[in-house]
Amino acid sequence: MRHVWVDASAGVAGDMLLGALLDAGASLDAVQRAVDAVVAGAVAIEVRTVTRAGMRATKADVRMLVDDPPHRDWRTIQVMLGDAEVPERVRRDALAVFGRLADAEARAHGIPAADVHFHEVGALDSIADVVGVCAALADLEVETLSAGEVALGSGTVRMAHGRIAVPGPAVVELSRGWRVRGDGPGELTTPTGMALVTTLAQACEDLPAMRLETSGSGAGTRDTAGRPNLTRVLVGERTGNPAPARGQTGVVLEANVDDLDPRLWPGVLTALLGAGAQDAWLAPVAMKKGRPAHVLTVLGTPETAPRLRTVVHAQTSTIGVRQTTVEKHALPRTWVDVDVAGQRVGIKVSHDGGRVVRATPEFEDVARAAAQSGRPAVDVLAAATAAAVAAGLEPGVPVPTPASRGVERVGHADHAHGHDHPHPHPHAEGVS
Structure with missing residues (x-):
């Protein structure tokens, strides 16, 4: 199973985790498309190479394209994510992250979660961070995720409600059950960063046994002497005991x-x-x-x-x-994209013991492809099923490896980061 381990030993924020995943090879185009689907024309995600205490990293910047972005409550963000044309995995993960943020803020301030106005968290840049990270994980075809001990920081920081002690109340709520430490002055971990880690990770653990494929470093804004202000990700095939399945x-x-x-x-x-x-x-x-x-x-x-x-x-x-x-006992699953009438349709592949159990087109993708191509949904569904068979996604065959899935996903490379991806080999018509 393709696994990501997050090194948050120097802290984590939404933009730092996003930068690390982009540095590891996630497509900037795929991330921007997902963000645009939620907040169209509102932000542009830009990347640049920086150094932090002498270490190279990718800095992900969210540039505002609108003036005076509003604060948003949980109800508004739910509607925005529910209406967005994004892969179901991205929608599910982003809703779960914002849901945890809403619950944490509600407990911290003693109000119903539905009434939470996120302030910093609900601003456009943080919506872009959450959706961007979820889209980057989907683009990298990550199946499991874990993270190590998180550095939270110390001292005080000024927030929308005034100056508060570090770690702030929302970060404290989000850290329940996680291994944390202070380990430095200032706010090293933001609510958005902690929500992403504790929602999307299946386990808090030291670096697990894995066959490393790539890695990435995402930079924070500050450059602190003697302490690289970085979040790192290590991406590869997990070779030891798997992380506990999410939602057991x-x-x-x-x-x-x-x-x-x-x-x-x-x-x-x-x-x-x-x-x-x-x-x-x-x-x-x-x-x-x-x-x-x-x-x-x-x-x-x-x-x-x-x-x-x-x-x-x-x-x-x-x-x-x-x-x-x-x-719950759920089969692990992964995704492979096929092309139907010029539209991408995701195929959900459940597997057991390294063999495909079932390959099913994602119906929301089918419906969107039908609407955009003008073809009946029943025809698009049949074409997607046939394309999956042509790609070899049949019960009993080996599950596509991360490397082969990277070959199939043409156009997902973000060459601006200098990551070279292999050109696709010839394959059955209809598979992208």
């Missing part, structure tokens, strides 16, 4: 509802998915005295459960929610 522990929420206008249910399910639910569904039942009703079931994680319960109470007429902790 799940939470199931249930509620019986017999007095809700059925026209409202599609919006309820959409709101739950937008709030970070892994799945949400309805089942018709007959309650006491024969009354017709629905059982609403929501699958989430222990971290998202409080937010999902809030959505259920706000969006339905129920006054009670049942919550059960479950153990």
Whole structure:
């Protein structure tokens, strides 16, 4: 499995992690496209090579293209991400990161998560950092991620609410269960950086056994003598024990509802998915005295459960929610892109023991390709399925290696960073 280990021993911020992933070979074009899909024409991501205490690194800068960007609340960011035409993986990860940020800020300030105005976190540059990091991980085809001990800093820093002690309350909330240390003056880790690490990483661990493919260093703004202000990533194939699979522990929420206008249910399910639910569904039942009703079931994680319960109470007429902790066993998965009528469609490949179990076109990609090409969705779905077979994605065959997937993903190289990628070999028509 392709793995990324994050070295945050000097701290981490959103732009530092983004710079490290770009330095490791993620496509700047892919990152910019994802950001534009969320905040079109608002920011431009620019990269440059810098040194920090004598060490070379990539600095990712977010240049504003609009004046006076607004503060945004969690509801607004949910809608923006929900409406954006981005790969489902990028949407899911970005929603999860912002959801953790909202929960942390809510606990720190004693307000409901839905009412959190992110201030620094919700500004355009931080939206670009979160979406950019999620898009970069998808472009690098990372399947698992872990990180080491995080340096948080010390002293005080001025924020929108005034001068506060380092680490700030949001960073403290986001650090629960993680190995951290002070290790230097000033704010070494931002809420955005800590949310990205603790949301997307499956484990806090020292550098695991891996076959290293590439690495990258992302620079912070300050250049501190004797202390490289860098976040590093190491990318490769994990060769030791795998990191714990994300979401092994799940939470199931249930509620019986017999007095809700059925026209409202599609919006309820959409709101739950937008709030970070892994799945949400309805089942018709007959309650006491024969009354017709629905059982609403929501699958989430222990971290998202409080937010999902809030959505259920706000969006339905129920006054009670049942919550059960479950153990999930999910097959690992990866993605391969195919080309259908000039449109990219992602193929989700689940695998076990190094062999493909199932290869399924992502239907949101199919629907988008159908709309843009003018072809019926049923035809695009059939073409994508055929292209997957032509690419050798059939049950029982070996899972494509990271190297072969890099060959298949033509046009993802970011040559501005000086990373050379192999030219594609001839392959079946319809595979990109």
